[in-house]
Each structure stands twice: as C-alpha cells, then as structure tokens.
Amino acid sequence: MGNLYTTSDEAKTLEIEDTDREGHPFRMVVTLKKLNMVTMLDYFLTNEEAKGIAATLTSEKNQVG
Secondary structure, eight states, X not given: OXXXXXXXXXXXXXXXXXXXXXXXXXXXXEEEEETTEEEEEEEEEOHHHHHHHHHHHHSGGGOOO
C-alpha cells in the first residue's frame, strides 16, 4: 500500500493509502493516541465513496476564506 496523504494534529493522524483490495482502492486510517493508548480505525473505500468525500470537501459552501 502506498501512502497518498497524511495529516497530523497532536494526538490525531489521518492517512489515505491506495490498496490492491478488489473494489476498494483506498484505505483511510484514523489513529488516536491518548493516555498511552493507541486506537487505529481503518476504512476501505470504494471509488464512489472516495468521490463523495472529495466532493464534500471541495464544495464551495465548505470552503474557508
């Protein structure tokens, strides 16, 4: 799996990777670190789900500025 995007803020990390998993070309991983505990949540996304997320994040009403 190749890392396509990573962002971190203190105890939180969001990563997006490409995958070889059939029908789910993307994996989104959310990692939370708190009180010496690490929790990783991963989501395998379809192309349609990835497009929906991208559209939501890039729509004009969601732009800051």
